Amino acid sequence: MSKVESRxxxxxxxxxxxxxxxxxxxxxxxxxxxxxxxxxxxxxFARFLCKDGDAAHDIVQxxxxxxxxxxGGFKGGDVRAWVFAIVRNCYRxxxxxxxxxxxxxxxxxxxxxxxxxxxIASEADTPETSLLRxxxxxxxxxxxxxxxxxxxxxxxxxxxxxxxxRDIAEITTLPIGTVMSRLARARREFAKSWSSDPxxxxx
Amino acid sequence: xxxxxxxxxxxxxxxxxxFIDGELDAAHSLEFEQHLAACPQCAAEVAKYRAMKxxxxxxxxxxxxxxALRAQVLAAVEREASAGRAAYPAPWQAQPAPRRxxxxxxxRQWSFVPTLAALAAMLFLVVLPxxxxxxxxxxxxxxxxxxxxxxxxxxxxxxxxxxxxxxFNGKIDFAPPVVDLASSGFPLVGGRVDYVGGRVVAxxxxxxxxxxxxxxIWPAPPGDATTAMRDGYxxxxxxxxxxxxxxxxxxxxxxxxxxxxxFDK
Ligand SMILES: [Zn+2]
Numbered sequence: 090m091s092k093v094e095s096r097x098x099x100x101x102x103x104x105x106x107x108x109x110x111x112x113x114x115x116x117x118x119x120x121x122x123x124x125x126x127x128x129x130x131x132x133x134f135a136r137f138l139c140k141d142g143d144a145a146h147d148i149v150q151x152x153x154x155x156x157x158x159x160x161g162g163f164k165g166g167d168v169r170a171w172v173f174a175i176v177r178n179c180y181r182x183x184x185x186x187x188x189x190x191x192x193x194x195x196x197x198x199x200x201x202x203x204x205x206x207x208x209i210a211s212e213a214d215t216p217e218t219s220l221l222r223x224x225x226x227x228x229x230x231x232x233x234x235x236x237x238x239x240x241x242x243x244x245x246x247x248x249x250x251x252x253x254x255r256d257i258a259e260i261t262t263l264p265i266g267t268v269m270s271r272l273a274r275a276r277r278e279f280a281k282s283w284s285s286d287p288x289x290x291x292x
Numbered sequence: 293x294x295x296x297x298x299x300x301x302x303x304x305x306x307x308x309x310x311f312i313d314g315e316l317d318a319a320h321s322l323e324f325e326q327h328l329a330a331c332p333q334c335a336a337e338v339a340k341y342r343a344m345k346x347x348x349x350x351x352x353x354x355x356x357x358x359x360a361l362r363a364q365v366l367a368a369v370e371r372e373a374s375a376g377r378a379a380y381p382a383p384w385q386a387q388p389a390p391r392r393x394x395x396x397x398x399x400r401q402w403s404f405v406p407t408l409a410a411l412a413a414m415l416f417l418v419v420l421p422x423x424x425x426x427x428x429x430x431x432x433x434x435x436x437x438x439x440x441x442x443x444x445x446x447x448x449x450x451x452x453x454x455x456x457x458x459x460f461n462g463k464i465d466f467a468p469p470v471v472d473l474a475s476s477g478f479p480l481v482g483g484r485v486d487y488v489g490g491r492v493v494a495x496x497x498x499x500x501x502x503x504x505x506x507x508x509i510w511p512a513p514p515g516d517a518t519t520a521m522r523d524g525y526x527x528x529x530x531x532x533x534x535x536x537x538x539x540x541x542x543x544x545x546x547x548x549x550x551x552x553x554x555f556d557k
Contacts, residue, residue, distance in 0.1 A: 117373040121366070128365060132357035146361050153365045157372045226352040233348070247313065248348040254315050269306045276309065276341055283344065 120160050124153070127172045130250060134173055137245045138180045140234050152179040170256040173246070177260060232282045240275035247272055301334055308334060312341050428538075431488050433525055436506045436540040439484070439495070445504065446482030446497050456483040460494055466535065468494040468509040476554035478505065498551065503543035505551055512536035521545065528552050 131152060136145035152175045163171060223231065233241055246257045254272075258265045304327065310316045311324045328335050439445050448459040457470040463485050472480040481497040486508065493510040517530040526548045528539045539555075541548055 113373045113376040116376075117369055120369060125362075125365070125369075128357045128362055129354070132361060133355040136355045142355075145355070146358070149357065149361060150364055150368060154368050154372060157369050224352075225347065226350060229348055229350070229353045233353075244348065248345050249354050251349070254310075254313070269309060272313075273305050273309045276344065279348070280340065280344055283347075 116161060117157070120157055123168055124156055124160065124172060127169050128153070130169055131172050131176050134242075134245060134250065135176050135180060137233060137241060137249075138177065138238065139183060144183060148176065148179045148183050151182070152176045155179065167256060169250070170252060170260055173250075173252075173260045177242075229283075232279060235282060236275065236278055239271060240278055243268065243271045244275045244279060301331060304334065308337055309341070312338060312345065428488070429520060429522055429527060432506075432508055432527065432538050432540050433522055435486055435488050435495070435508070436504075436525065439486075439497070439504070439506055445484070447484040449482040451480045451482075453480055456480065456496070459483060460485070464492060464494050466494075466509075466511050468496065468535065469533075470496060471555065473498060473551070473554045476550070478551050478554060500541070500543045500547050500551065503541055503547070505539055505541040505543060505548070507555070508538040508540070509535050519545065519548070530556065532556065 128149070132145055132149045135148040135152070136142060139145055139148060152172065155178075156172055156175050159175070233244060236244070242261065243257065246252045246260065252260070254265050254268050257263075257272075258268045261268065263271070304324070307316065307320060307324055311321060316324060328338060448456055450456060451472060451474065453470045453472045457467070460468060460470075460483065468483075470480070470483065474480070478498045478500055481499050481504070483497065484495050486493050486495040488508055488510075491510060493508050496507040496509065498505040498507065511534055512531060513534070514531045515529075515536065517528070519529070520527045525540060525542050526545045528537075528548050528551075530537050530552065537555075539548060539551060541551075543551075
């Protein structure tokens with residue numbers, strides 16, 4: 090641990106060790122330089138997870154506060170994978186909080202569940218349910234959003250974010266074998282919807 | 293019509309995706325390329341998925357953060373930094389940490405915290421513009437109150453200290469002292485893993501008549517013992533054996549002092 094970090098994280102139980110301004114400022118500066126550039130990626134991932142722009146906004150804000158708090162302990166490695174792991178946790182928090190607010194009776198939050206609420210909050214519910222007249226990117230998003238969350242997130246991490254199987258396994262806390270079989274299934278499902286999509290016929 | 297060769301290709305399905313993603317080792321990659329040369333079905337699949345990959349991977353599919361979000365995140369970082377200038381709880385990695393950040397360990401810690409849902413709500417509050425900055429005491433108090441909500445008190449509910457202690461193994465990287473104080477009038481209710489001050493902590497739950505006492509524990513250098521009262525709740529803080537202890541309760545300050553004495557014995 091560097092001097093900066095150990096000074097920054099002086100225990101609050103011994104208040105005599107006050108933290109000097111420059112240490113925190115230096116950490117904040119490093120954070121802005123190396124983590125903040127991942128904001129777009131984090132937001133995109135969050136939005137594909139929760140299918141709601143406003144919620145993604147809140148989730149990402151939450152995630153970056155947590156990331157900053159944990160940043161002193163970050164020892165290197167892939168910043169984006171690290172941020173995604175935090176975003177995903179914040180998404181799960183958001184899901185659980187939402188379930189509580191809406192008094193959903195949930196006995197377990199199993200990874201493979203696609204909750205009823207997750208489906209309800211779909212952006213596919215917007216008036217433009219027809220894929221016709223959409224740009225190709227919009228059509229891709231619509232097909233992605235219609236996939237179950239476990240398949241959607243794998244495709245987003247692999248095809249949009251270009252992460253390795255190992256990174257995806259770490260972010261989703263799945264064994265690599267499961268990542269691979271889910272990716273194969275996700276691609277099959279995407280291909281099925283895509284080829285039945287009238288918008289694609291014109292391409 | 294299912295031929296033998298189709299079945300073999302189905303088994304190769306994962307390999308096909310691994311090949312597309314450049315995840316195969318040299319030997320398997322070569323083997324698959326040889327298969328592709330001889331198998332038009334697999335070659336067609338590879339072409340199809342590669343085209344699909346290009347379509348999904350186009351840059352305008354990805355969502356972009358708004359300028360408002362960027363500004364708010366920057367403001368939140370600045371708020372956090374100014375809070376850090378005042379005081380900051382010891383982080384998880386304050387103990388000798390691995391040189392490379394261990395994402396697996398990080399996720400494991402986070403995934404073991406079942407009360408993270410409420411934590412989110414708490415963090416949303418912290419980042420709200422104009423919201424006053426939560427201190428460690430505020431967070432402990434919030435966590436105590438949260439724990440009193442249905443089903444959040446304990447992850448392991450037992451008065452048996454020999455069950456609670458091993459339960460923490462693998463969930464946290466230190467061993468909190470778990471003692472049953474029933475004979476002193478503070479029966480053990482159970483334990484849970486919680487999240488306070490940006491780190492995962494152990495929480496032990498005791499009962500005093502109708503009141504609950506949460507004891508939050510994490511590794512920290514020694515500090516002075518303190519007591520505080522906040523919003524009608526009593527807090528006591530002490531340290532021992534490289535661990536910081538924070539007890540939070542709505543029981544009386546007198547009871548809390550007795551509890552502390554019994555716990556520390
Ligand atoms: Zn084949």
